[in-house]
Amino acid sequence: MARIEHVEDLDDPRLGDYLDLRDVQMRLAHESEHGIYLAEGEKVVRRAHEAGHEAASFLMAPRWLDGLANVLDASDAPCFVMDEKRIEQVTGFHVHRGALAAIRRPAPVSPEVVLADARRVVVLEDLVDHTNVGAVFRVAAALGFDAVLLSPRCADPFYRRAVKVAMGAVFSVPHARADDWYATPALLAEHGFTTYAMTLADDAVSLEDVHEVPDRLALVVGSEGPGLTAHWQRSSDVRVTIPMAAGIDSLNVATSVAVACWHLRGR
Numbered sequence: 292m293a294r295i296e297h298v299e300d301l302d303d304p305r306l307g308d309y310l311d312l313r314d315v316q317m318r319l320a321h322e323s324e325h326g327i328y329l330a331e332g333e334k335v336v337r338r339a340h341e342a343g344h345e346a347a348s349f350l351m352a353p354r355w356l357d358g359l360a361n362v363l364d365a366s367d368a369p370c371f372v373m374d375e376k377r378i379e380q381v382t383g384f385h386v387h388r389g390a391l392a393a394i395r396r397p398a399p400v401s402p403e404v405v406l407a408d409a410r411r412v413v414v415l416e417d418l419v420d421h422t423n424v425g426a427v428f429r430v431a432a433a434l435g436f437d438a439v440l441l442s443p444r445c446a447d448p449f450y451r452r453a454v455k456v457a458m459g460a461v462f463s464v465p466h467a468r469a470d471d472w473y474a475t476p477a478l479l480a481e482h483g484f485t486t487y488a489m490t491l492a493d494d495a496v497s498l499e500d501v502h503e504v505p506d507r508l509a510l511v512v513g514s515e516g517p518g519l520t521a522h523w524q525r526s527s528d529v530r531v532t533i534p535m536a537a538g539i540d541s542l543n544v545a546t547s548v549a550v551a552c553w554h555l556r557g558r
Contacts, residue, residue, distance in 0.1 A: 293349060293363035293370040295356070301380055306371060308393040309350050312382045312451060315421075319447060322396075328449035330392045330459075333358055338459030340365065344394045351390040352378060359390060396449060402440055402475070405467040406482045409438040410507050411556065413548060414479070414486070416472070416523055417514040421446045425456030426545035427512075432460035434552040436510075439466040440475065476526035484509040487555065488527035489547060490519050491540065495532035504555050512551075515544055 298306065308327060311317055322328055327347055330339045333355060340346070340362045349363065349370040356363070356372070363370055379385050406412065413431050418424050424446045431439055439448075445468070446453060448461045469475045479486055485505040489512045511527055513519030524530060533542065533550055541547065 293346075293366045293368055295363075295370050295372060298371045298373050299377075301377060303371075305348070305369070306350065306381050308348060309378075309381050309391060310383075313384055315450075319450065322450075326396050327393045328396055328454065329451040330394050331390075331451055331455050333390050335454060335459045336390055336392045337362055338462055339392065339394050342459075342462035344397060344462065347393040347395055349390070349392045350378060350381075355390040400465070400467050402467045402469045402478060403482075405438045405440065405465045406479070406484070409465070411436040411552075412438045412440060412479075412484065412509040413552070414440045414475070414509050414511040415445050416442045416511065416519055417444045418512075418544060419444065419446050420515055421450045421453040422456050423515060423543070423545045424448050425453035425461070427548050428453070428457040428460040428464050428466075430545065430549045430552055432457075432464050434549070434556050436552055436556070437465065439464055440509075441466060441468045442472045442475075443468060443470060473522065476523065479509050483507045485529065486511055486527040487529045487531050487551070488519055488524055489513070489532065489551060490524050490530050491532060492524060492530050495530040497534045498531050498551060498554050499534060501529075501531060501554065504557055508555055508557075510548065510551055510555060512544055512548055 330336045346366050346368040348368050351372060352375045353372055375389060413427060413436050415427060428439060428448060448466060454461055484507045486509045511523055533547060
């Protein structure tokens with residue numbers, strides 16, 4: 292059972308995992324060093340628990356003690372209780388959902404393990420915005436895609452903002468970061484995947500003209516600005532594009548993934 296500890300001192304060193312949540316670079320360095328990620332909000336904290344992720348500590352306003360009682364009962368971690376004004380002073384912003392948890396990061400898995408049982412995969416090349424990464428995970432979970440591969444430079448899917456936007460889908464969708472990104476197209480081919488690259492290239496096929504999809508499919512999308520690199524465009528089996536009305540050339544990357552996943556999800 293979690294140890295309930297009421298805290299008044301804003302400088303209490305036990306609150307170190309929750310300091311300055313708006314400082315992205317500091318948070319990424321701190322969370323990497325300490326092997327944790329931050330779950331924000333009752334639903335996300337609960338989904339992290341349901342995924343089997345172990346809490347290092349909790350920080351919450353008194354009103355959440357009853358709502359998260361079953362999660363706290365199942366944990367031996369300390370639960371620091373403060374009023375919401377003090378939580379805001381510690382974290383640097385208004386935590387309107389009133390509950391946070393520092394969760395121990397699960398051990399990373401290899402791309403080979405993630406691909407072994409997958410049939411529909413989203414592949415992300417250099418998406419640097421945590422909101423977009425989180426949104427892609429939520430789309431993948433909602434539309435039945437069962438894995439995500441990330442390039443080395445992709446934003447961290449366990450960063451607080453990504454976890455929040457994904458509504459915890461980063462816990463349920465298997466994912467891996469591919470260190471040898473140049474060789475990843477060949478890795479997908481070895482596992483029997485047909486790769487569909489989203490691109491504005493002149494020879495791209497309209498998504499609405501794709502009527503049959505293979506048993507194992509990987510949807511590949513590039514960074515928010517330049518899009519897919521030439522290497523991935525050349526290495527993919529099919530280049531596809533979403534037809535647009537006059538005057539619009541593209542959609543936000545997460546929206547594009549949603550459209551493509553819906554069309555390619557298989558029936």
